[in-house]
Amino acid sequence: MGANPLERNPIVMRVLVTGGAGYIGSHTVLALLETGHDVLVVDDLSNSSAEALRRVGELAGREPEFVEANVRDAEALDAAFARFTPDAVIHFAGRKAVGESTQIPLTYYRENLGSTLTLLEAMSDHDCHTIVFSSSATVYGDLSEPPFTEHSPTGATNPYGRTKHMIEQMLADASAADPSLRVGVLRYFNPIGAHPSGRIGEDPKGIPNNLLPFVAQVASGRREKQLVFGDDYPTGDGTGLRDYIHVVDLAAGHLAALAYLIDHDGYHVWNLGTGRPQSVLDIIHAYEAAAGVQIPYEIVARRPGDVAASFADVTLAHDELGWAAGKSIAEACEDTFRWQAANPNGFADA
Numbered sequence: 001m002g003a004n005p006l007e008r009n010p011i012v013m014r015v016l017v018t019g020g021a022g023y024i025g026s027h028t029v030l031a032l033l034e035t036g037h038d039v040l041v042v043d044d045l046s047n048s049s050a051e052a053l054r055r056v057g058e059l060a061g062r063e064p065e066f067v068e069a070n071v072r073d074a075e076a077l078d079a080a081f082a083r084f085t086p087d088a089v090i091h092f093a094g095r096k097a098v099g100e101s102t103q104i105p106l107t108y109y110r111e112n113l114g115s116t117l118t119l120l121e122a123m124s125d126h127d128c129h130t131i132v133f134s135s136s137a138t139v140y141g142d143l144s145e146p147p148f149t150e151h152s153p154t155g156a157t158n159p160y161g162r163t164k165h166m167i168e169q170m171l172a173d174a175s176a177a178d179p180s181l182r183v184g185v186l187r188y189f190n191p192i193g194a195h196p197s198g199r200i201g202e203d204p205k206g207i208p209n210n211l212l213p214f215v216a217q218v219a220s221g222r223r224e225k226q227l228v229f230g231d232d233y234p235t236g237d238g239t240g241l242r243d244y245i246h247v248v249d250l251a252a253g254h255l256a257a258l259a260y261l262i263d264h265d266g267y268h269v270w271n272l273g274t275g276r277p278q279s280v281l282d283i284i285h286a287y288e289a290a291a292g293v294q295i296p297y298e299i300v301a302r303r304p305g306d307v308a309a310s311f312a313d314v315t316l317a318h319d320e321l322g323w324a325a326g327k328s329i330a331e332a333c334e335d336t337f338r339w340q341a342a343n344p345n346g347f348a349d350a
Helices: 023-034 050-060 074-084 098-103 105-125 159-177 211-219 247-262 280-291 315-321 329-342
Strands: 014-018 038-043 065-068 088-091 130-136 182-188 190-192 226-229 244-246 266-272 297-300
Touching (some): 014 074, 023 050, 023 247, 065 074, 074 105, 088 105, 098 159, 105 130, 159 182, 159 266, 182 247, 190 211, 190 247, 190 329, 211 329, 226 280, 244 247, 244 329, 247 266, 266 315
Parallel strands (some): 014 038, 014 088, 130 182, 182 266, 190 244
């Protein structure tokens, strides 16, 4: 299971979380609150819901503070830093769909790079020296064979991945120029699942870009069928292999990184995954078992920018952070089914 950071270092912090109303952000905010940290969320709600934060507060017994703003809004961000005086930042905010990024690449560069630059400037202005960044396994591209270590070559195959890669370089350069800056980059793989309570989960606006929420919507009758993008990859069943990690385990990884940075200066990179790849069809069949239904699917052409296989070597996160993913694919599918059954239209049902 994910490590409890307060067992490593009993320091309670004030943490500003960008994009904290989103899928991974909301689960991480809940973990922060449950662990005793104070939290301010900055989110423009463009792909998230304030209802998620209300439910986080319900589950934690106390609500995070909230500012509705785009992180590129320097004035709003400056005011948030001045009022909240954070000790650390966790940076989730940004666009995140591989396919969409190939269609509107300039929007991805503007939003993802611009928000990070504005955030780093605000941190410098307000003497905040610790940041955990939500990066992605897409930075590994197709330059080497998995499992990927933190030292594997990087070079993404799509604009979304390239923005993550560029932000990593921004953070490395900023850290090299400012010895007081402590940076933790988390390259995580494919988050799935939901909180076991069924109260918070993945609620994409519009057509889901990620596999499991689409599968869940097909299972519930909200979508006609699942599209499987390619069955001619050099994998066991011809569909893409990915490293699917439960979002609750992923949230714990952010807390473990935050705790590590309390005692460690400089720039650090960790993979967060399970190291155990599953195919697209594996996930579909696992969800069929969880939901007790058959899920219709159709094989279609590959998507641009996709790679055949992507999975992690997670040795470094285990050794340095004391963290490991503990939840199974079956648990992730069961938790997603519980979330979907209780919220067939996501947070719009509230």
